[in-house]
Amino acid sequence: MTPDLDAFRAEVRAFLAAELTDEMREAAVKSTSVFTPFAPCMAWQQALAAKGWAAPRWPVEAGGCDWTDAQHDVFEEELQAAGAPALLPHNLKMIGPLLLDLGTPEQKAKYLPGIYSGTDFWCQGYSEPGAGSDLASLKCAAAPDGDEYVLNGSKTWTTYAHHANRMFLLVRTRFEGKPQQGITFLLIDDMKTPGIEVRPIIALDGFPEQCEVFFTDARVPRANIVGAEHDGWTVAKHLLKYERGGGAPAPGLRRKLIQVQRAAAARDDGFGGRMSDDPAFQERLGELAAEVESLDHLFRVCSPRGGGEMDPAYPSMMKTLSADLGQSIAALMIEVAGTEGLPRQLEALEVGSDVDPLSSEFDMLAMPYWLNARATTIYAGSNEIQRDLIARRVLG
Amino acid sequence: MGYAFTEDQEFFRQSVERCLTREMDFSKRQKLLAAGEPHSKAVWAAFAEMGLLGLPFPEARGGMDGSAADLAAVCEVMGRRMAVEPYVSTVILGGLALAGAPSTPARDALLEEVAAGTEHLALAHEEGHGTPEPARVAMTAAKSGAGWVLSGEKRLALGADIAGWLVVSARVSGAPGDESGVALFLVPADAQGLGKRAYRTIEGRTGAHLSFADVTLSADALLADGEAGPALLRHALDRGMLALCAEAVGAMEALLAATADYANGRKQFGVAIGSFQALRHRIADMYMAHQRCRATLLVTAAMLDAGEAQPRHLSILKAQVGRLGRELGASAVQVHGGMGTTDELEVGHHVKRILSAGTLFGTDQQHRRLVGRAMGRARNAVEAL
Numbered sequence: 001m002t003p004d005l006d007a008f009r010a011e012v013r014a015f016l017a018a019e020l021t022d023e024m025r026e027a028a029v030k031s032t033s034v035f036t037p038f039a040p041c042m043a044w045q046q047a048l049a050a051k052g053w054a055a056p057r058w059p060v061e062a063g064g065c066d067w068t069d070a071q072h073d074v075f076e077e078e079l080q081a082a083g084a085p086a087l088l089p090h091n092l093k094m095i096g097p098l099l100l101d102l103g104t105p106e107q108k109a110k111y112l113p114g115i116y117s118g119t120d121f122w123c124q125g126y127s128e129p130g131a132g133s134d135l136a137s138l139k140c141a142a143a144p145d146g147d148e149y150v151l152n153g154s155k156t157w158t159t160y161a162h163h164a165n166r167m168f169l170l171v172r173t174r175f176e177g178k179p180q181q182g183i184t185f186l187l188i189d190d191m192k193t194p195g196i197e198v199r200p201i202i203a204l205d206g207f208p209e210q211c212e213v214f215f216t217d218a219r220v221p222r223a224n225i226v227g228a229e230h231d232g233w234t235v236a237k238h239l240l241k242y243e244r245g246g247g248a249p250a251p252g253l254r255r256k257l258i259q260v261q262r263a264a265a266a267r268d269d270g271f272g273g274r275m276s277d278d279p280a281f282q283e284r285l286g287e288l289a290a291e292v293e294s295l296d297h298l299f300r301v302c303s304p305r306g307g308g309e310m311d312p313a314y315p316s317m318m319k320t321l322s323a324d325l326g327q328s329i330a331a332l333m334i335e336v337a338g339t340e341g342l343p344r345q346l347e348a349l350e351v352g353s354d355v356d357p358l359s360s361e362f363d364m365l366a367m368p369y370w371l372n373a374r375a376t377t378i379y380a381g382s383n384e385i386q387r388d389l390i391a392r393r394v395l396g
Numbered sequence: 397m398g399y400a401f402t403e404d405q406e407f408f409r410q411s412v413e414r415c416l417t418r419e420m421d422f423s424k425r426q427k428l429l430a431a432g433e434p435h436s437k438a439v440w441a442a443f444a445e446m447g448l449l450g451l452p453f454p455e456a457r458g459g460m461d462g463s464a465a466d467l468a469a470v471c472e473v474m475g476r477r478m479a480v481e482p483y484v485s486t487v488i489l490g491g492l493a494l495a496g497a498p499s500t501p502a503r504d505a506l507l508e509e510v511a512a513g514t515e516h517l518a519l520a521h522e523e524g525h526g527t528p529e530p531a532r533v534a535m536t537a538a539k540s541g542a543g544w545v546l547s548g549e550k551r552l553a554l555g556a557d558i559a560g561w562l563v564v565s566a567r568v569s570g571a572p573g574d575e576s577g578v579a580l581f582l583v584p585a586d587a588q589g590l591g592k593r594a595y596r597t598i599e600g601r602t603g604a605h606l607s608f609a610d611v612t613l614s615a616d617a618l619l620a621d622g623e624a625g626p627a628l629l630r631h632a633l634d635r636g637m638l639a640l641c642a643e644a645v646g647a648m649e650a651l652l653a654a655t656a657d658y659a660n661g662r663k664q665f666g667v668a669i670g671s672f673q674a675l676r677h678r679i680a681d682m683y684m685a686h687q688r689c690r691a692t693l694l695v696t697a698a699m700l701d702a703g704e705a706q707p708r709h710l711s712i713l714k715a716q717v718g719r720l721g722r723e724l725g726a727s728a729v730q731v732h733g734g735m736g737t738t739d740e741l742e743v744g745h746h747v748k749r750i751l752s753a754g755t756l757f758g759t760d761q762q763h764r765r766l767v768g769r770a771m772g773r774a775r776n777a778v779e780a781l
Contacts (some may be wrong), residue, residue: 075519261771276772286768297691301399309404317684384677391676394656394683 003067009074014170016082019047027351028085029110032365033372035209035285036085038121038163039350045087054116055092062100063116080251088160091115095122095168098239102226107187111166123191125155125169125213126236132157132378133385135170136179136233140215142171147222149173149186151195151215157379161198161211165191170232185232186273187224194218206346206370240315240381249322250296256329257289263336275336284332291325297365316386323383330370337366399694405469408448412470415442416477422742425478425600435481440513446650449487450511452635453495458508458702464700468642468693475646475753478745480600482516484639485555490517493580493632497619503582506561518559519632520550520583520606527766528530528633528710528757530565530626531575535608537566542577544568544618546581546611556604557594560585564608565629568621574687577759579621580628587611599748622692634710637757641717644753645693647746648686648721654743655679658732669731678727685720692716708770711763718760721750 021090027040048054056072058064067075076136076376096115099107114120131138140153155169167188174182191198195218200208214334264285275281281395298317304310311317348355348364357364377383401409419439421429428444428690451521452467453459467488474483491510494503494517509515525532535548546566562583570577583590591607620628659670659679669675696713699705725747729736736743754760 018668177769257771258774265772282768282772283761283765285771286715286764286766288712289767289771290712290764293709293712294688294692294716297695298688301691301694311687313683317687318678321684321688323485387677387680388673389682392684394652395660395670395676396677 005070005074008071009078012075012078013082015051015053015079016084019051020044020082020084023352024085025083026084030349030351030359030365031085032349032368033209033375034086035088035159038088038160040351041085041088042118042121044085045091048087049117054087054118055096058092058097059100062112063106064094076248076251078189082253086252088121090122090124090159090164091118092122094124094239096258098168098226098235098365102235102238106223107226111187120166121160121164122166122168123164123213124159125158125161125167127157128154129156133288133382135236136173136183138170138183140169140171142184143221144173144222145219148219149222151218151220153215154306155215158198158211158213159209161191161213162200162208167191167213168226170236173232174201174230180233182230183232183236185226185235186220187226188218188220188385189224193220199273202373204371206344207349207368209372231377248296248299249318250292250299253292253295253322253325253329254289256333257285257292259362260329260332260336261285263333263360266360267336268337275299288325288329288332291321295321295325311313311393313390316381316389319380320386320390322384323373325374327370327373330366330373333362333366334370337363342365399691399698401469405466408446408451408470409473410465411446412443412448412473412479413477415439415446416474416479420477420479422478422745425480429480429596429600430510439479439481441601443481443483444511444513447511448483449513450507452488452492453507453511457495457499457504458511459495463697464638465694465697467635467639467699471639471642472646472649472693475643475749476650478600478647478650478749479740481608482518482555482558482601484636484643485518485553485601485603486510486516486559488639489519489554489560489632489636490559490563492635493519493619493628494561494582496628496631497580497582500616502616515561516555516559518553518556518562519636520553520556520562520564521629521633522552522757523549524551526755526758527762528630528637529575530569530578530629532572533565533567533578535564535566535654537568537581537613539568540612542615544581544615546583546608546613548608550606550608552597552603553606554597554601554603554720554756556585556606557592557602562606563619563632565625569614573610575626576623576627578629579625580619581613582612582619583611583617585667587613597752599745599752601752630707633757634700634705637710637714638700640692640753640756641689641693641696644717644721644750645686645690647749647753648682648689648724651724651743651746652679652682654746655682655716655728655731658735662733675731678731682724682727685724689717689720706770708767711758711770714754714758715760715763715767717750718754718763721754722760 024040024044027037045054055063056065056067056075060066099111126135128138130141141156142149142151169186170183171186172182174183195216197214199212201210203209264281267275269275269278302311302314340359343358345364347353347358420436447460450459455461476551495507523534528770538545562585564581564583565578566581567577568579589609592604594604597603605634659675660668662669692713696709699709728743732743733742
């Protein structure tokens with residue numbers, strides 16, 4: 001059966017017209033990292049959840065949508081066209097799918113409704129001051145005490161921990177043996193648990209996004225583990241499957257490139273012409289555009305969506321290439337913005353602010369975008385780690 | 397929509413692979429080139445036998461109605477196996493330009509000869525501009541009585557030294573920069589006033605620079621003019637560029653495999669050089685380069701077959717294969733060390749094939765600029781990319 005795509009598109013548009021607020025759109029415009037401003041983003045997730053569209057690609061029985069690939073495309077196109085903010089991945093692309101795969105029936109019943117609706121927000125406690133790319137060396141300890149674990153140690157680079165009410169994290173439950181074999185995957189029901197302290201970290205763009213989280217004798221029920229005790233590494237690797245290179249990367253990058261082109265059309269090239277007419281600019285723009293399209297082709301041909309066997313290196317390739325490409329686009333953005341990108345405009349960058357940008361929105365956003373793009377080649381396994389994984393595929 | 401090869405495509409790919417393995421391994425290829433042979437007659441006869449030489453021609457004219465995806469499928473194997481056979485010049489560039497012109501008994505007979513492997517064609521279009529744009533054609537075709545007189549120069553016409561007939565782009569009106577007025581002519585290779593300087597290209601193909609000093613043609617030499625002229629030219633060029641890129645993608649695959657083997661086998665400091673991270677990361681980049689060129693190849697072929705391909709889509713393919721292919725090739729030589737710089741190893745020959753594909757009908761730099769310019773003209777993101 002072929003669904004009526006036009007009718008479906010009309011339904012999506014009607015929903016967007018009714019539910020997507022100006023503030024949510026503004027949050028999308030002012031997103032200069034992969035993480036959309038928190039409050040409007042969660043409001044948008046709640047609106048989508050109410051319609052049953054918060055996680056279309058989840059299994060249907062878990063709340064996903066019984067759509068064809070073409071319907072998924074239409075949905076994504078319309079979200080892009082309407083300027084909807086990207087949802088935060090933590091609930092819907094990380095802990096949600098993970099619990100669907102590996103959670104106990106009790107955990108699913110307890111957590112999935114809040115994960116889906118967006119009334120809960122989960123932060124991810126992986127990295128530690130001494131454990132980044134070498135995640136297995138993590139030391140944050142969970143010592144059993146009756147029905148509880150007692151947590152001591154710290155986590156860092158925990159995105160939006162200052163907004164989160166729940167947390168999933170990796171803790172060390174055994175110190176002897178191979179580092180990978182003493183890690184446990186744990187759920188924390190309440191970030192206000194005594195002994196948990198969150199300290200936001202101000203990033204290069206001037207805003208807090210990442211946090212440090214300190215644990216001092218914080219107590220968590222032992223029932224809150226996912227998978228087996230000491231086997232959290234397996235669980236974490238399972239989750240990585242969702243974290244790296246999940247969706248279609250091209251639509252967002254395309255939109256960025258068009259913004260760059262439009263901005264260059266309004267800019268003096270310093271030699272008496274328009275920047276967009278400069279052959280050197282055109283060639284760089286063309287190179288980035290060709291790369292964006294190639295990435296889209298890779299997604300179409302090599303992702304599970306391509307129909308064939310998925311290349312095991314695909315997630316690492318997608319992560320590496322889209323992060324590198326995003327940084328290259330960011331480099332062209334700050335070049336086009338030039339000196340107009342230098343004023344620090346923290347007030348105007350806030351969602352809902354009544355302060356206008358000094359020049360254009362593009363000029364205001366270019367530098368924060370470049371600064372925040374630094375993180376993309378570092379988090380979720382740095383690009384160096386990804387290249388190691390890809391090389392293993394080729395060389396063994 | 398999947399991008400796996402169809403059963404028919406797999407059959408052709410395996411037949412080409414078997415044929416080239418049997419008739420033209422690397423040492424035979426080297427001997428053939430050293431002997432000055434343009435290509436292997438045995439391989440060409442085998443291609444004819446398989447039906448490969450009529451693959452893209454209309455069924456009504458003795459062909460198999462092969463798609464762009466079919467051409468990409470077989471040309472990828474030809475590239476991987478370093479075939480020097482003039483498949484792209486005779487069958488795709490020359491053949492499609494002829495097959496797309498209105499049918500006449502003489503043209504149909506010529507197409508049959510091409511499909512049977514007894515005649516070669518070539519497309520003479522390049523004039524030193526680099527880009528494939530029909531609008532840049534400067535060579536003129538002046539009306540003379542019922543016929544035409546061609547004057548001008550063509551450069552690097554692949555396969556033109558062995559072709560019995562040339563398809564030539566020339567301007568019947570307008571000036572360079574203007575696409576209308578560009579027409580296609582069928583010219584016998586022995587025409588009076590047609591000068592030829594033949595050579596081999598770096599990767600072992602044959603080609604020629606051509607000069608047309610008032611070459612007189614009869615009226616039926618005109619294959620396509622008006623709107624059909626540039627359209628037919630683009631049709632042949634698009635598929636020619638696709639095929640060259642498919643060959644380059646095949647060469648990239650071969651280089652990646654050879655480089656991985658070498659890195660795992662070659663020992664320095666007591667360990668395989670493939671254990672060094674600097675080298676492993678280089679190979680990871682080679683892998684990603686090949687994967688995205690191949691993905692872009694398959695999607696571009698599908699777009700051509702669906703009638704959705706715009707000039708910028710071919711430019712994207714050329715831009716990617718040109719740049720990423722060159723980078724991959726340079727890395728393959730680097731990892732092979734001194735051995736990679738010799739003529740005795742397959743590596744350098746694959747690299748030269750990639751450099752050639754990246755340069756013919758526009759360098760990657762030119763195509764990047766074309767893509768960037770197209771974005772400036774578009775009204776929105778969908779139109780732009």
